[in-house]
Amino acid sequence: MVEEELARFERYGAVTVVPRSATGLALGDDPALLLRHPVEEFLPEPATIDRLADAYAREGLRVEARTDVGLTVGGDVELLAEVFGSPVRPVRNKYIRESVRYEPVAAGPLRSRPHPELVAEVRAPRAGFELAASATPPLPPSDRHLRLPEDAARLAGADRLHADGIRGDGVRVVMVDTGLYDHPHHRAHGYTTSVVPALAPLDPEADERGHGTAMSALLLAVAPGVELTMVKMAGEAFSFPLAAFQRAVQLAPDVISCSWGTLRAEPHLHLEVADAVRRGITVLFAAGNGSTDRRTAMFQSVATPGALTVGGVHVGPDGGLRASDLASSYRSSVFPGRAVPDLSGPCGMLPNGNYIVFPTQPGCLFDRRNSAYDGTAPDDGWLVSSGTSGATAYAAGVAALAVQQGIGKGRALRTADLAEACLPVTEGRSITGDDCGGVCPNHAVGHGLLTARMLHHG
Known part of the structure; x- marks a missing residue:
């Protein structure tokens, strides 16, 4: 391959x-x-x-x-x-x-x-990297895994909106990621999806890494009625995130979801993101699972002003909330005064983030790799994982529900538009060392765990 x-x-x-x-x-x-x-x-x-x-x-x-x-x-x-x-x-x-x-x-x-x-x-x-928990020696299985779509919809409070007909209908969402395999899970739930390759040599029928298929399932769990287009940015060994983001902008969506960063700095990407926001597109980027935008680092997170950056919060079996020690938080080295994340989505904990059961392409890179520690087979088309990738896909789903209700009134959503829909998180520490300190907002999780519970326009 x-x-x-x-x-x-x-x-x-x-x-x-x-x-x-x-x-x-x-x-x-x-x-x-x-x-x-x-x-x-x-x-x-x-x-x-x-x-x-x-x-x-x-x-x-x-x-x-x-x-x-x-x-x-x-x-x-x-x-x-x-x-x-x-x-x-x-x-x-x-x-x-x-x-x-x-x-x-x-x-x-x-x-x-x-x-x-x-x-x-x-x-x-520049090439890119998709964000996921690193492979580490296995521990006993978690006593709590989130199942899609029901657990994600319930956690977000989106199930109540779904019952009222707020499902993301009429909202155009583009996910820039590794591809979208035609998985039985997506077909069974009647999701509306399509795939556009960023470059001609990329195969739109395949998701060789499997990351995009998994992330799309989480976004669609929260906003099942959206029209989702996957812009495939990668094969197994090559990736073209900037071209994929440009292609996403061409599609004129309401929301663009990005669960990735770049290998080394890609300055022009920031101009593309800022221009997308100018055009009224809500853009979300993952904060990272240990990565930041430190200029000398190989793995670069993206914190363009105007984009929504998403960190991680773990929701325990008892409903308790704490900052994920897998998720990044940082003060931007590229944009002085910029703090990341703005808000957070659900995320597992170290060492390997086993938290959400995702569909993926059977035998893909993530299916094979994660099977070493998540209890699934290497070719069954399922994996257990999480990270700020999933947190971002989840948050993009919530953003789509907000757009359907007219929040933002045609412009890109801002943190302030969603702040009241965030649950405060006052305990825990991020992987980069920020402690919640008993207050929220804070540096570790931003405004807290984003939900759909307060997304009622007006």
């Missing part, structure tokens, strides 16, 4: 093209500029994106995704090198040992031959 995928991406490459802004302002490697300048100042002149897209198409390349602030262009690697001045080849990440991961790397400087006057920069895209 990995060998076939490598062969495809040795023939097909992709680059990120950032057009020049009309003001001359460029984000470059300093996303903190978004704290001082509105997104509009980073937009190119009208028709610039069209001119660039048409020019690359005439060169024989494929415009895989395009937004108001950037494009992803793909094609034959030799042609890509001719148009952009340097080959972009896959290189294996030697630091990730538990699975094979490749990253696109440019052999030299990248520049656009067509319309160089319109292009601020060309970059090789």
Whole structure:
């Protein structure tokens, strides 16, 4: 499987093209500029994106995704090198040992031959990582697992809204993740789903890692009536999160759910996220399971201002709430003054987060890996796990219920819109060392455990 995928991406490459802004302002490697300048100042002149897209198409390349602030262009690697001045080849990440991961790397400087006057920069895209509990030696099974959909709906208080017809109907949600396998669980519950690949070589019928299939089931448990599109960002060994996010924005959804981070910094992603929020899209990102956005770290969480960042809260068998010691909390290194998370969703505890029973693609990477400690078989299409990935999918479902009720009135949802729907969490400590300290809001969980209980417009 990995060998076939490598062969495809040795023939097909992709680059990120950032057009020049009309003001001359460029984000470059300093996303903190978004704290001082509105997104509009980073937009190119009208028709610039069209001119660039048409020019690359005439060169024989494929415009895989395009937004108001950037494009992803793909094609034959030799042609890509001719148009952009340097080959972009896959290189294996030697630091990730538990699975094979490749990253696109440019052999030299990248520049656009067509319309160089319109292009601020060309970059090789960063790879991504999906967030899940790390594999650790097994412990005795937990005395409490959440089952989908009923336990998640009950925990959120969404079951009461469902009974009143608030199920997310008419709300368009895009999940950017590893794919969505046609699982019997999804068919049995009548969910409305589709899959769009971020890049042409990615197979929309498969979820080789299995993460996206699992996360979609949790989101749909909370908001079963949404129209869910999965933008598949990854195969087993390759991932293209920026292109996938751009593709998600193109679909003009109400909500975008992102249970992942990037390998090393991806500055342009922050501009794409900020622009999506400007357009009225509610964007959610996982806080991380140990990762932060420390600039020198390989595993980068995403905390763009305007996006909702989601941490983790464990709900015990007795209903007690405490900060998950698996979930990240931090003060952003990229955006001074930004604290993560804004709010939290359900999450397991260390060492391996065994908490929620998820459907997944039989025999996929997560099915095989988690079977070592979760009590399921390596090819049965089920796994037990959790993390801020699941917390984010859950929170995206709650956000969809809020959108259906008119909360936010057509703009992106803000933390303040959801704060009253959060249950206070005053005990526990995050994996990064923040203690709730007996008060809420706090640094460990933000405003607490998001629910749907207070989501009544007006």
